[in-house]
Amino acid sequence: MTATLTDRLLGRPLDRVDGRRKVAGAAPYPSDLDLPGQVHAALVSSTVAAGRITRIDRSAAEAAPGVLAVLTHENAPALGQPPPNELGSTTRWTLQDDRIFHYGQHIGIVVASTRAQAQAAARLVEVQYAAEEPVFDLDDPRAVVEVNPYGLETSRGDVETALASADATLDATYTIAPETNSPMGLFTTVASWQGGRLVVHDTTQYPSMVRKSLAAMFEVPERDVRVLIPFLGGGFGAGLRLWSHTVLTTLAARVLDRPVKLVLTRPQMFSSTGHRAANRQRIRLGATDDGRLLAIDHECLAANGVEDRLSSYIVPSTPVQYACDNVATHDRLAHVNIPYTGFMRAPGGAEQNFALESALDELASRIGVDPVELRLRNYAEANPVSGKPWSSKALRECLLVGADRFGWAGHDPAPRSMRDGDWLVGYGMAGVTFDFYADPCEVRLSVDRGGNATLRTAATDIGTGTYTIAAQLTAELLGLEIDRVRVEIGDTDLPPAPQSGGSGLAGALGAAVKDAAGGLMARFARLDGSPGEAFGAMLDRHGLDELSANGRSDLRAAAGTSDLAVAGPFAARYAEVGVDEDLGLVRLRRLVSVVDGGRLYNEKLARSQVIGGTVMGLGMALLEETIFDPNTGRVANGTFGDYLVPVNADVPDLDVVFVGGPDAFTPTGTKGLGEVGIVGVAAAIANAVHHATGRRIRDLPITLDMLL
Ligand code: MCN
Numbered sequence: 001m002t003a004t005l006t007d008r009l010l011g012r013p014l015d016r017v018d019g020r021r022k023v024a025g026a027a028p029y030p031s032d033l034d035l036p037g038q039v040h041a042a043l044v045s046s047t048v049a050a051g052r053i054t055r056i057d058r059s060a061a062e063a064a065p066g067v068l069a070v071l072t073h074e075n076a077p078a079l080g081q082p083p084p085n086e087l088g089s090t091t092r093w094t095l096q097d098d099r100i101f102h103y104g105q106h107i108g109i110v111v112a113s114t115r116a117q118a119q120a121a122a123r124l125v126e127v128q129y130a131a132e133e134p135v136f137d138l139d140d141p142r143a144v145v146e147v148n149p150y151g152l153e154t155s156r157g158d159v160e161t162a163l164a165s166a167d168a169t170l171d172a173t174y175t176i177a178p179e180t181n182s183p184m185g186l187f188t189t190v191a192s193w194q195g196g197r198l199v200v201h202d203t204t205q206y207p208s209m210v211r212k213s214l215a216a217m218f219e220v221p222e223r224d225v226r227v228l229i230p231f232l233g234g235g236f237g238a239g240l241r242l243w244s245h246t247v248l249t250t251l252a253a254r255v256l257d258r259p260v261k262l263v264l265t266r267p268q269m270f271s272s273t274g275h276r277a278a279n280r281q282r283i284r285l286g287a288t289d290d291g292r293l294l295a296i297d298h299e300c301l302a303a304n305g306v307e308d309r310l311s312s313y314i315v316p317s318t319p320v321q322y323a324c325d326n327v328a329t330h331d332r333l334a335h336v337n338i339p340y341t342g343f344m345r346a347p348g349g350a351e352q353n354f355a356l357e358s359a360l361d362e363l364a365s366r367i368g369v370d371p372v373e374l375r376l377r378n379y380a381e382a383n384p385v386s387g388k389p390w391s392s393k394a395l396r397e398c399l400l401v402g403a404d405r406f407g408w409a410g411h412d413p414a415p416r417s418m419r420d421g422d423w424l425v426g427y428g429m430a431g432v433t434f435d436f437y438a439d440p441c442e443v444r445l446s447v448d449r450g451g452n453a454t455l456r457t458a459a460t461d462i463g464t465g466t467y468t469i470a471a472q473l474t475a476e477l478l479g480l481e482i483d484r485v486r487v488e489i490g491d492t493d494l495p496p497a498p499q500s501g502g503s504g505l506a507g508a509l510g511a512a513v514k515d516a517a518g519g520l521m522a523r524f525a526r527l528d529g530s531p532g533e534a535f536g537a538m539l540d541r542h543g544l545d546e547l548s549a550n551g552r553s554d555l556r557a558a559a560g561t562s563d564l565a566v567a568g569p570f571a572a573r574y575a576e577v578g579v580d581e582d583l584g585l586v587r588l589r590r591l592v593s594v595v596d597g598g599r600l601y602n603e604k605l606a607r608s609q610v611i612g613g614t615v616m617g618l619g620m621a622l623l624e625e626t627i628f629d630p631n632t633g634r635v636a637n638g639t640f641g642d643y644l645v646p647v648n649a650d651v652p653d654l655d656v657v658f659v660g661g662p663d664a665f666t667p668t669g670t671k672g673l674g675e676v677g678i679v680g681v682a683a684a685i686a687n688a689v690h691h692a693t694g695r696r697i698r699d700l701p702i703t704l705d706m707l708l
C-alpha cells in the first residue's frame with residue numbers, strides 16, 4: 001500500500017467542503033463568538049500623531065454605566081518582550097509608556113458589560129498631549145531613513161559602466177499610494193484565562209506566531225496558550241502580524257479574570273491592522289537597440305512606522321527576473337508617523353512588478369520592440385543569481401498563450417491608434433515572476449474503524465480553500481472518497497503550521513500531508529491487509545480503534561540545499577482598457593491571465609484565487625489609496641464609503657488559464673497561487689492606459705485628474 005498522487009481527485013474543481021456551512025451562517029467566525037460571562041471592550045485612540053501623553057483621566061469613564069475596567073499606560077500591568085525574531089510579531093507596545101507614534105494609536109482599553117457601554121465610556125477618557133510636529137513625508141529630512149533590514153542591497157556586474165555604454169537608457173520614478181487590506185470580516189479577539197491557561201480566539205492568519213508572542217509577553221509557557229481561528233472573513237495579509245488590540249484584549253481579560261471580546265470597527269481596521277506602505281521606486285535600464293538588457297538599477301524608498309522593526313521588501317526579486325549581467329538593488333525605509341505598516345497581498349512583489357514592468361514597457365516603446373518580444377529576448381532560462389535550473393518555469397508559455405488568447409499580435413502599437421466611440425482603447429501587458437516561500441509544517445493523520453480519516457494541523461483557511469484542498473489531497477493519497485476525510489485546523493493545540501501567507505501554506509501543508517499519508521500507508525501495510533481490504537476492516541481484525549501517523553515538511557530548508565532554483569509561480573497579464581478623454585475615466589474592458597502555478601490542487605479554487613487577486617490588482621491600479629490627513633495623520637477615508645475598492649460593475653470578464661506542469665521540487669508538484677493573481681495587473685493596466693492615451697502614468701492609483 002502506498003500513497004500516490006493521481007488525478008482521481010487532485011486538481012478537480014470540487015466545491016468547497018465548508019461552503020454549505022459558510023453560506024448557511026453555520027461557520028463560527030470570531031465576531032459571532034460569545035463566551036459565557038463575557039464582557040466587551042472598546043479602544044481609546046490617540047488624536048495626535050506624535051508626542052507624549054501628559055495627562056490621561058480615567059475617572060469619568062470609570063464612573064460610566066456598566067464599566068468594569070479602564071486601562072491606560074498609568075495602570076496597565078507591564079508586559080514581557082515579544083520574541084525578537086518571530087516574523088509577524090510586533091516590536092513595541094502601547095500602554096507601556098506615554099509615547100505617541102501615530103494618530104489612532106491605542107492608548108487605552110475600556111471594558112464594560114455591553115459593547116455600547118464600552119464604546120460610550122471610551123469617549124469619556126480625557127487625554128492631554130504634549131504634541132510634537134509629526135513627520136509624514138518620505139522626503140522630510142527629519143524622517144529616520146535606514147537600509148531595509150529585510151531588503152536587499154545587491155549588485156552583480158557593473159551597472160554604471162553598462163548604463164554608460166548602452167544604446168538606449170531609461171530613468172523613471174514610480175510611486176504607489178498606501179493601500180489598506182480590506183477583508184470583510186472585522187478583526188476580533190475574544191480572550192479568556194481558564195485556570196491559568198490563556199485561550200484566545202483571534203482573527204489571524206498565523207495562530208502559531210500569536211501563541212508564541214502572547215506566551216512571551218504574558219510570561220506563560222507556550223503550551224498554556226491556545227489560539228483558535230477555525231474561520232475568518234479574509235485577511236489578505238492583515239492577519240500576518242500580532243496587533244495591539246489582541247494584546248490589550250488579552251491584558252483586559254487577565255486584569256478582570258473574565259472573557260473579554262473586542263471587535264474592531266471598520267475605521268479602526270484602517271489604523272490597527274497594517275497597510276501596504278507608500279513607496280517610491282526609481283528604475284534605470286540600459287539596453288542594446290535590439291532590446292537586450294544590459295543593466296537594471298532598482299532603488300526603493302518605502303514608508304515604515306516609527307520604531308517599527310518589521311517591513312516588507314520591494315526590490316529583492318528584481319535580480320532573478322531577467323537575464324541581465326549588471327543588476328543592482330537598493331532598498332530603504334523612511335520611518336514616519338503613520339500606523340504600523342503590514343503585509344498586503346504580494347507585499348513587495350506587487351509594487352516591484354508595477355515599477356519594473358512599466359519601465360520595460362517604456363523601454364519597449366522607446367526602442368520600437370514589441371513588449372512581449374522584449375520579455376522573450378531577456379528570458380532567464382536559468383536563475384540569474386544562482387545559475388541553477390528552475391524547478392519549473394512556464395513563463396514563456398504564459399507570455400505566448402496569453403498573447404494568443406488576447407489577440408495581441410498585429411495591433412497597432414502607436415499610442416492613440418484605437419478607438420471605440422468616445423473611448424480611446426489601449427492594450428497593455430506585463431510579465432510576472434513571483435517568489436517561492438515555505439515554512440516548516442506538521443500534521444497528524446488518523447484513520448478510524450469507520451474508515452474515516454482525520455487530518456489535524458494548526459493551519460488556517462482564510463478563504464483560500466485550505467479545508468477543501470487538505471481533504472482533497474488526503475482522500476487522494478489514502479484512496480478514500482472526500483466525504484470520508486475530516487479536516488481540523490485553526491487551533492494551536494494541533495501540530496504547528498505556518499501562516500496562511502507568502503503563498504506558502506498549500507505547498508508546505510501538502511508536503512506534510514504526503515509525508516503523513518506515506519507513513520500511515522506503511523503502518524497499514526504492516527497489518528497484512530489483503531489487497532483492496534478497507535482500512536476499517538483491517539483495524540477491526542486487529543482490534544485497533546485507529547492508526548495515526550505524523551507528517552512534516554521543511555521546504556525552505558530543502559530549497560536551500562537543492563540543485564534546482566526553486567521557483568514560485570509565473571504569469572502573464574494582458575489588459576484592454578478604455579479611457580474616456582473628456583472625463584478621464586478608465587475602464588478595464590477585459591483581462592487575460594495566464595498562470596503557471598505548477599500542479600493545481602483544485603482548479604476551481606485556484607481560479608478563484610487568481611480572479612480575487614486580479615480584482616485587488618484592479619483596485620491597486622485605479623482605485624485604492626489610504627489618505628493620511630497631511631496635518632494630523634488621521635486616516636481621512638477609513639470607511640467603505642470613502643476608501644474605494646472594486647465592485648462588480650468595475651470588473652469585466654476575467655479570463656484565467658493555467659499552463660505548465662508539476663514543479664520538480666515540491667513533493668506535490670504544486671506552487672503557490674494566493675498572491676500571484678494581484679501581481680502584474682497594475683502594470684498591464686498602466687501600460688494599456690499609455691497605449692490608449694499616450695500618457696505615461698507612473699503613479700498609482702491612476703485617477704481621472706491625472707488623465708485630464
Ligand atoms: N491552490 C491550488 N493549487 C495550487 C496552489 C494553490 O488550488 N497549486 C489554491 C488552494 O485553494 C489554496 C489556495 O490556492 O488553498 C492558496 O494557496 P497558497 O498559494 O499556498 O496560499 P496560502 O494558503 O499561503 O494563502 C495565503 C495567500 C495570501 S499570502 C494572501 S495575501 C491571500 C491569498 O492567499 N489572502 C486571501 N488568498 C486569499 N483568498 C481569500 N479568499 N482571502 C484572503 O485573505
Ligand code: MOS
Nearest residue numbers: 237344345501502
Ligand atoms: Mo499574504 S500578504 O503573505 O497574507
